Amino acid sequence: MAKKTAADSVKSALAGKPIGTTQGRPSALVDTRVIYCGDNLEQLQKLPENCVDLIYIDPPFNSNRNYEVFWGETKEKRSFDDRHASTKAYIEFMRPRCEELHRVLKKTGSFYYHCDWHASHYVKIMLDQIFGENQFQNEIVWRRHFSHNDPKKYGCVHDVIFYYVAGKPYIWNQQFVPHAESYIKSHYSSVDKDGRAYQLVSCSAPGEGPARKFGDKGIIKPPVGRHWSWAQEGVDELIAKGRITFTKTGMPRLIQYLDEMKGVPLQDSWDDIPPVNSQAMESLGYPTQKPIPLLERIINSSSNKNDIVLDAFCGCGTALVAAENLGRQWIGIDVSPTACRVMAKRMRDVCGVKEDDKLWRIGRGFVVRDLPWSEKKLRELPPFEFENWAVIALGGRPNKAQVGDMGIDGRIYPVSATPKKTEGELEFMDVWYPIQVKQKDRAGRPDIDSFEAVMMREDRQKGFFVSFDFSSDAMSEIQAFFKKTGKSIIALTVKDILEEQIAYKLA
Ligand SMILES: C[S@@+](CC[C@H](N)C(=O)[O-])C[C@H]1O[C@@H](n2cnc3c(N)ncnc32)[C@H](O)[C@@H]1O
Incomplete structure (x- = not known):
């Protein structure tokens, strides 16, 4: 992973180029094919002005806590007292971010803001103030459902996508x-x-x-x-x-x-792009995932080959995948480490692009920057993010529903049991190993006891338990359990994962 050190910053400054610029990259101004993990306000402030050609954002509504929206608000078991109290607060959250986005957009560039009836009217006023009323081009209506049962009112079936340009002339490729x-x-x-x-x-x-x-x-x-x-x-x-x-x-x-x-010629009402079906090949199972054809349409309309596409709320990376497919450069930002890992995996699996610093330097692979790779940062993550981080780091699939997870935070599927998506997400051999994650310093015997109950109940031969450390009681219990049942629990510390010592423990 490319980490910018103080020495790098000094070198860049001496070379008279903005920090973050690498020679031989497609843009002289900014690094592309990078996923930044962090709050987009901070990340955007590091980018120079007028450096990207197209921006698409699909921010979560009324929440500054990414994970509940990313993973589906209704399924999240925890309550959040810091949720935005009102639409006003949402706009206050979005305004400085949109100002930054306006700053980094080239004068020939385009901006798309994806939202729905909850806040669209307020968003339009805010964007008119930032971009200028004359820069408003369209309110695109994307019909995402055929019908929706909204009692005692008309069914809400569409999203709104506001389309603005930074100036004239702007990039426009008529679609049909x-x-x-x-x-x-x-x-x-x-x-x-x-x-x-x-x-x-x-x-x-x-x-x-x-x-x-x-x-x-x-x-x-x-x-x-x-x-x-x-x-x-x-x-x-x-x-x-x-x-x-x-x-x-x-x-x-x-x-x-x-x-x-x-x-x-394409009009402003789009009813020909269905939402991501949970059984579809492209589905990653996240409720907010947008369909690739939607993003391809936007990217085709408002950018040319090798132009730079930025998604500052990129979730599971739909805009980045669409940009890569269409031969554009891209930059993604997301505050959720889980989302960043998911999209990195998607970029590798779907687009065949390698996450590799050396390849990235010659304009091929991609890199993920600023992921919380230190124990200190991992301790500060909300528990749900921490669980996901650990499960994904082990190559497993996190549980999407946090309610009723029955002591399982994720599952590892051995390579031989790779699911065939066409047959439905979970219709494959019943071979999987449970993962349990505890964001605590010393997992003890009671923690292991309850995981043993899970292993017995699910009749699993192997299971993984992640924590910052394990007590000696816990380790003895793991050995006793193996002697009694032949079932193994692999105890992994965060340090093991960070130091990539897990390969031999998993063998
Ligand atoms: C609705 S989802 C985007 C889904 C995306 N369009 C897709 O198709 O996968 C919104 C994303 O915004 C991210 N997010 C929320 N607040 C953020 C912030 N301040 N900075 C960066 N990302 C943020 C969340 O983590 C979430 O992944």
């Missing part, structure tokens, strides 16, 4: 969607001798203009108040190609083939 079947049927019912569907369309547009010569038909004036759509050379070319036909009254009509049409 296919024509509706009904439209094709009603408009392209004619078929030529080669079997190509076509329709006849007007050759003129509003506004006065001169007459043109239409081949053998001679000079024809456009209808009153209109002009022909092409200069004389354009008309000559279309006539030569046989693309103009004439009505009984002698008016020219253009033969427009369906197979030459790009489709309908």
